[in-house]
Amino acid sequence: MLSIKPTIAKSLAKRTFKRIKKWANKPIETQDLVFQELISKATETIFGKDHDFVSINNHSDFAKRVPVRDYEALKPYVDKVVAGEENILWPDKPLYFAKTSGTTSGSKYIPITKESMPTHVDAARNAILMYINETGNAKFVDGKMIFLQGSPILKEQNGIQLGRLSGIVAHYVPKYLQKNRMPSFKTNCIEDWETKVDAIVEETLTENMTVISGIPSWVQMYFEKLQQKSGKQVGEIFKNFNLFIFGGVNYEPYRAKFENLIGRQVDSIELYPASEGFFAFQDKQNEKGMLLQLNSGIFYEFIKADDFFNENAKRITIADVEVGVNYAMIISTNAGLWAYNIGDTVEFTSTKPYRVIVSGRIKHFISAFGEHVIGKEVEQAIKEATINTEVRVSEFTVAPQINPKEGLPYHEWFVEFENEPENLSALAKKIDESLQNQNSYYFDLIEGKVLQPLKITKVKKGGFQAYMKSVGKLGGQNKIPRLSNDRKIVKDLSQLN
Incomplete structure (x- = not known):
């Protein structure tokens, strides 16, 4: 019927x-x-x-x-x-x-x-x-x-x-x-x-x-x-x-x-x-x-x-x-x-x-150095860098690394992969190039040697879910901020990694 x-x-x-x-x-x-x-x-x-x-x-x-x-x-x-x-x-x-x-x-x-x-x-x-x-x-x-x-x-x-x-x-x-x-x-x-x-x-x-x-x-x-x-x-x-x-x-x-x-x-x-x-x-x-x-x-x-x-x-x-x-x-x-x-x-x-x-x-933006990188830009960058590849990203967040052990400061990307890239550095380079193309302030800081290009830190599978559970925000309407101006989230994330 x-x-x-x-x-x-x-x-x-x-x-x-x-x-x-x-x-x-x-x-x-x-x-x-x-x-x-x-x-x-x-x-x-x-x-x-x-x-x-x-x-x-x-x-x-x-x-x-x-x-x-x-x-x-x-x-x-x-x-x-x-x-x-x-x-x-x-x-x-x-x-x-x-x-x-x-x-x-x-x-x-x-x-x-x-x-x-x-x-x-x-x-x-x-x-x-x-x-x-x-x-x-x-x-x-x-x-x-x-x-x-x-x-x-x-x-x-x-x-x-x-x-x-x-x-x-x-x-x-x-x-x-x-x-x-x-x-x-x-x-x-x-x-x-x-x-x-x-x-x-x-x-x-x-x-x-x-x-x-x-x-x-x-x-x-x-x-x-x-x-x-x-x-x-x-x-x-x-x-x-x-x-x-x-x-x-x-x-x-x-x-x-x-x-x-x-x-x-x-x-x-x-x-x-x-x-x-x-x-x-x-x-x-x-x-x-x-x-x-x-x-x-x-x-x-x-x-x-x-x-x-x-x-x-x-x-x-x-x-x-x-x-x-x-x-x-x-x-x-x-x-x-x-x-x-x-x-x-x-x-x-x-x-x-x-x-x-x-x-x-x-x-939720990064402007630790005056770059004012926003959520739309990081999402576009990761999309452009992984398009037509086998790389699959489950979740990610970005924070500034202001005091690295060596070299210039940089943006640190914490990424959980479904399918990992063969070459992590090559992926980081592609993401960084996309960000420079989108954001002139970021480009100037890289070009002017104020920042070094971004680096990726891998998060183990299920790591973001474990983090959200640890802070009592698993499920419902809760979501991971794409960007932070400090390292609070990534510090907690690292402890679970």
Whole structure:
């Protein structure tokens, strides 16, 4: 009996495409409307009164009255919300707190309101519908879908539910997908990540999996365990698996490894979700970048990354952004975050419509010598150096070596290989040449004999997983920083190596 689900999905996809096209074609007007609605709604909150929202008429007024803040700077307001006070950052109380592990501030409590919650769900759904509309492929809706995510068990604190974002979102899976969804609720509630992945393997091994979703590094762990258990490639186990949905990190460093584990190419959709908001998703299979969500209760500002740490750095809206420039992204949202620095840097790949790639973290870069090397550059370098070779990289991170035993300082790359190169020095040379081509500051430092070319230190297989486990960040939404300005991560990594 033929299922009616693909037909319904295609019809819904066509309507969604038209709706998205409507606001994407009016980007400035759409953002202006979002801005006015946010200010209007929050005028009577404590934050709104403290920052004179009643007299804010435009972005210029807003930039004068509301400084850019990170979580630490906003924490005095958040603490009041956590304590159960109302009308602090947004009217009433939030529905949830998405609890995240901050790198500098311990646990962060990111509010999610009744207005912001639907935007998280709608964006994920719309990403899939846009894919269906473009490709005509809707058969996968009849198969099983897995979303590797945090535990859906929530705690309550002062009348507000508390949990991981992915665990919160798990409660909003539409009814028509509940039967297709894997793993079981019981398995999803397992806290220990390794135990959880083993249980997911057992549950899914004989199922008709068509869609697999999660952060690439953790999906890789799932795929490897599937292969160990069955002795087969993932594409052979799941013959109808044809769509991989991912977010959180750049997929490119994992692509070759994934295709090797799967045994064939599959379509993919990139997402840009965070506890603070669902910012973008890939809307075209053959276009670089993800469509920025301009109609989702989020007002965006951008600061050139090179100027970010300067006093009075200029804040601009999407009206003034340029393609190819590295920006720190600042958000104000209907969850009550105001001029909030999420820590990510983005580059626009297009302004018609507005599409972005995540280029790195504003704090995750190496500039120990003024080189300002960013995540996008190191990922591009390793891609260029290993393309058309048998070399497979599982994971890597980079740190400065300021005080070597001999010679000039250098960048030290800690790399875990799936397939090792025959000549490590030759690979290091290729990576270094690519970095010099991409980053003129780095080129000048090598040319001027301030730095020597980078060196690679091999990490044993499973080393990065062991490190993440040792710091309590195995699984979920956690990921290894590509770059550090110090040697804290690599020092801990070396001790396990």
